[in-house]
Every structure is written in C-alpha cells, then in structure tokens.
Amino acid sequence: MTLKINGLVGGYSQVPVLKNISFEVRAGEVVGLIGLNGAGKSTTINHVIGLLTPQKGSIIIDGATLMKDPETYKSKMAYIPEIPVLYQELTLREHIDLTIMAYGLNKGKAWLRAESLLKMFRLSNKLEWFPANFSKGMKQKVMIVCAFLTEAELYVIDEPFLGLDPLATRDLLNLIQSEKKRGAAVLMSTHVLSTAQEHCDYFVLLHEGKIKTQGTFEELRNVYQNQQATLTDIYLGLTQEVTNHG
Numbered sequence: 001m002t003l004k005i006n007g008l009v010g011g012y013s014q015v016p017v018l019k020n021i022s023f024e025v026r027a028g029e030v031v032g033l034i035g036l037n038g039a040g041k042s043t044t045i046n047h048v049i050g051l052l053t054p055q056k057g058s059i060i061i062d063g064a065t066l067m068k069d070p071e072t073y074k075s076k077m078a079y080i081p082e083i084p085v086l087y088q089e090l091t092l093r094e095h096i097d098l099t100i101m102a103y104g105l106n107k108g109k110a111w112l113r114a115e116s117l118l119k120m121f122r123l124s125n126k127l128e129w130f131p132a133n134f135s136k137g138m139k140q141k142v143m144i145v146c147a148f149l150t151e152a153e154l155y156v157i158d159e160p161f162l163g164l165d166p167l168a169t170r171d172l173l174n175l176i177q178s179e180k181k182r183g184a185a186v187l188m189s190t191h192v193l194s195t196a197q198e199h200c201d202y203f204v205l206l207h208e209g210k211i212k213t214q215g216t217f218e219e220l221r222n223v224y225q226n227q228q229a230t231l232t233d234i235y236l237g238l239t240q241e242v243t244n245h246g
C-alpha cells in the first residue's frame, strides 16, 4: 500500500491553506505530520480522507483516487479524528457492530479482535453503555478500538495523544507498532514532538501550509546540520520560531 500526495494545493475556500504538498506513506511505515497550530496538519488529513477536494494535485492510494474509485480508496483506510465522532443513540456494542458492517468484516473474527482491543483500553465492561456520555479520553478510546478492529492498510490519525492518559498513550503506541509490523501504513499528525521523534520512521514538517522539509530523523539532522538536535530543535529552528524551552 502506498499513499501518494502529489502537488496538493487545497483548503476551505479559493484561498489555499496548503501550497504544493507532496509526500508518500508506504506500507510498514509510520509518517509523522508535524507542525504548529494552524500549520495545515488537519487540512492535509481532511484532504486524504476526502472531506476536502484538491484544488490542484492528486492524492492516490495504490492507483485509486477518491474521484475515480471511491470504494477501493475508502476501504483501505481507517481514520481516527482529533475530536471523537460518536452516535448519541448507539451503545458501544452497536458502534462496533456498525464498524463491522461498514467495512464488511467477518463478524466472528472482528469481534474477537474487538474484545482484545476493548480489554487493552479497559472498556470490556462498557459494551452496553452509550459512548456519547463517556469522558473525552474514553470517547477517544472508542474511536481507536473501532479504527483498529478493521485491520486497515492505512491508518490516518489526527493528533491522538492529547486526551489520552499515560496508560492509553502507551497502549496506542504499542498498537501502532504492531500494526506497522503487520505491514500497515500510518499517517499521524501531532505536535507532541518527543513522542513523534521516538515513534515515527519519517517526518513531514509543515509550516504555514508548506513543507519545510521531510525525511527520516537522520536526514532531518543532516539538513539541520546538528547530529544532537531533537525534533523540537529541528522544527523550531527550521521555522524560525522563538522558544523558551531551549
């Protein structure tokens, strides 16, 4: 599986937010989309999941575009939004059943996987509850369980860490690593740079809707000409931001 974004110009109106974005996400790779507030991370993700239409350029998953082959395109992808989207009138069990139906999964197999995910995120005893009434972090965990039970080829995850407790953060990171080993690709936006540095294989540094630079951590250190630099140093250095954190 390869997601190819090529020369993407786009945004919410005729004035583009994204200006000529190109990068790839390949099978078995975790790509970190890095940027400050307003850099264009969510806008990029909204284009990838098809909420926005490119003004120029293309987004292709294994040869399929959203325009020409929407079913193939969408079937390869699971998306975890920054703000959980849940159905007011459905229980946790029904959210899982709905995901199984929407992705056409084998019910028995998918439920086995769901049970292990529910256990991992400490939700096993909440199946008859309504997630719309859960705490913020618990809602986020429901989105994680539903996304990961699909065993997608590509996971698109928008800022996953902010609402999660340390245990859930650790479990999500482990899950990402095990899906990566299975051969899944992950595109993850975040400004938690220390976590990204540790867990991503490749970085796309966005600033004001443009790619400042992209590469592996080693390649970024070479561009920044400092072999000791952290991802935070590199990002802030390259975007000329002033920081009090060194």
Ligand SMILES: Nc1ncnc2c1ncn2[C@@H]1O[C@H](COP(=O)(O)OP(=O)(O)OP(=O)(O)O)[C@@H](O)[C@H]1O
Residues within 6 Å of the ligand: 012, 017, 035, 036, 037, 038, 039, 040, 041, 042, 043, 044, 191
């Ligand atoms: N619905 C919208 N309508 C119009 N402009 C928008 C909309 N959402 C975002 N923008 C603009 O697009 C630009 C990029 O925003 P985006 O949400 O992609 O940033 P981000 O990198 O995800 O930031 P954050 O870290 O704060 O989530 C900003 O200038 C923002 O004002």
